[in-house]
Amino acid sequence: MECRKYQLEISLLIDGELNESSAANLNEHVRTCPECRAAYEETEALNGRLKNAGLPLPPPALARKVKERLAGETSVADERALFPQWVRVPLIAVIVLLAIGIGNLAGRQMTEIIYVAQTDEQLEQLLPEGGPVLAGLLTEMTYEEDTQ
Amino acid sequence: MSLQMDLKAVETDEELAFRAGQGSQSHFSALVDRHTGLVYRVAFRITGSHMEAEDVVQETFLRAFKAVDRFDPAKGGFRTWLLAIARNQSINTFNTLKRKALRFFGDRAGDRNDSSSEEVLISTQQGVEDQLAAKQELLAVQTALMDLPERQRTALMLKVDEDMSYSEIARIMKTSTSSVESLIFRARQQLLKRMQGRR
Numbered sequence: 438m439e440c441r442k443y444q445l446e447i448s449l450l451i452d453g454e455l456n457e458s459s460a461a462n463l464n465e466h467v468r469t470c471p472e473c474r475a476a477y478e479e480t481e482a483l484n485g486r487l488k489n490a491g492l493p494l495p496p497p498a499l500a501r502k503v504k505e506r507l508a509g510e511t512s513v514a515d516e517r518a519l520f521p522q523w524v525r526v527p528l529i530a531v532i533v534l535l536a537i538g539i540g541n542l543a544g545r546q547m548t549e550i551i552y553v554a555q556t557d558e559q560l561e562q563l564l565p566e567g568g569p570v571l572a573g574l575l576t577e578m579t580y581e582e583d584t585q
Numbered sequence: 586m587s588l589q590m591d592l593k594a595v596e597t598d599e600e601l602a603f604r605a606g607q608g609s610q611s612h613f614s615a616l617v618d619r620h621t622g623l624v625y626r627v628a629f630r631i632t633g634s635h636m637e638a639e640d641v642v643q644e645t646f647l648r649a650f651k652a653v654d655r656f657d658p659a660k661g662g663f664r665t666w667l668l669a670i671a672r673n674q675s676i677n678t679f680n681t682l683k684r685k686a687l688r689f690f691g692d693r694a695g696d697r698n699d700s701s702s703e704e705v706l707i708s709t710q711q712g713v714e715d716q717l718a719a720k721q722e723l724l725a726v727q728t729a730l731m732d733l734p735e736r737q738r739t740a741l742m743l744k745v746d747e748d749m750s751y752s753e754i755a756r757i758m759k760t761s762t763s764s765v766e767s768l769i770f771r772a773r774q775q776l777l778k779r780m781q782g783r784r
Contacts, residue, residue: 448770452744454751480773483780487745490726491719495625499639503621503646504614510647 440472447477451484598663606654613653617646620664623747624671630742631675632682633731641678645671661756668743668757676735729779737772740765 443466449455450463467473596604598616605613621642628641648670656666730738736758743754751765758765 445766445770448773449766452751452769454766479777483773483777484745486722486780487726487741487776490723492746493626493629493635493638493723495622495642496639499625499642500618500621503617503643506643507610507613507617507646507650510650 440470440476443467443470443473444476447473447480451477451480599658602653602656602658602663605650606656613650616649616663616667620667621646623664624667626746627668627671627739627743628675628678630730630746631672631735631739632679633727634682637678637682638675641671641674644674648674662753665753665756669759672739672757679735725780729776732779733772733775737768737775740768741772741776744769 443463446455446459446463447467450460450467455463467477594615596612596615598619601612601616605616624642624645625638628638628645629635632638632641645667649667652670656663660666730742733741739758740754743749743757744751749757751762751769755762755765
């Protein structure tokens with residue numbers, strides 16, 4: 438049927454998407470064609486019903502919640518800016534190595550740590566029985582601070 | 586401070602976005618104030634859920650905030666860019682909801698009304714009985730809309746709710762104007778079939 442081709446154009450007409458000339462032609466056709474006029478009125482009524490049903494409104498505090506969350510994200514981003522990825526990875530690696538190194542040394546006697554190039558006789562003179570262990574020295578230092 | 590707030594009120598979205606891209610959180614906050622309602626409406630139309638729409642709003646602005654330095658006004662307005670993000674978020678959420686609903690409700694998942702639609706605020710100012718009638722109408726409209734394929738529903742409601750041009754809708758949906766014409770036409774045809782006699 439001839440009028441079927443106008444159905445889509447009626448939708449465009451209602452949405453203001455036809456140019457002036459096409460709109461004028463279609464308006465004239467709708468005025469004289471009962472079938473197209475019915476389609477036009479039906480589509481307009483549907484549009485009106487959709488608009489008049491009311492808009493869903495956001496909760497009043499939603500914008501504030503969004504801004505609060507963004508403020509939180511900004512703080513995290515600032516921290517990351519102080520320690521970007523290219524710093525964090527090697528920094529963590531150095532800390533781990535230091536921890537391993539200190540842990541490895543903690544149980545050794547001072548003579549092993551400091552005087553590795555010395556002979557046994559020289560070591561015996563400097564620190565009899567190998568001297569204290571590093572962990573013990575650190576503990577004593579801490580104890581002295583606590584008792585002051 | 587008051588003068589600064591006044592200046593933000595007259596700046597365009599694109600000007601605000603440019604300043605936000607340079608690191609100004611206050612300018613981005615102005616965009617949040619302007620567009621929370623818009624993003625919420627689009628999210629609600631797509632997901633059909635009040636709660637999910639709130640989450641989509643949060644995620645949308647979060648993503649926009651992280652990407653605003655890459656916003657290019659030459660490719661389209663800020664509103665278009667923001668709603669493209671919102672639509673993607675809404676679709677992801679909607680698909681997750683559908684999968685969950687299918688698991689629990691089977692084939693009747695599409696008929697399950699989101700009870701949170703009872704919580705949806707409506708913009709009309711009327712007496713109690715009228716408010717009830719208005720809520721029922723909104724529910725009838727939203728139920729019929731949720732029966733449409735998402736693309737038809739989104740295209741139609743961007744036109745009806747936001748009065749956007751077909752070309753802007755096409756940019757948001759990353760499709761052609763002729764595709765938008767067809768989507769809106771088919772959506773109306775489907776709704777006419779479903780909603781006739783539901784008054």
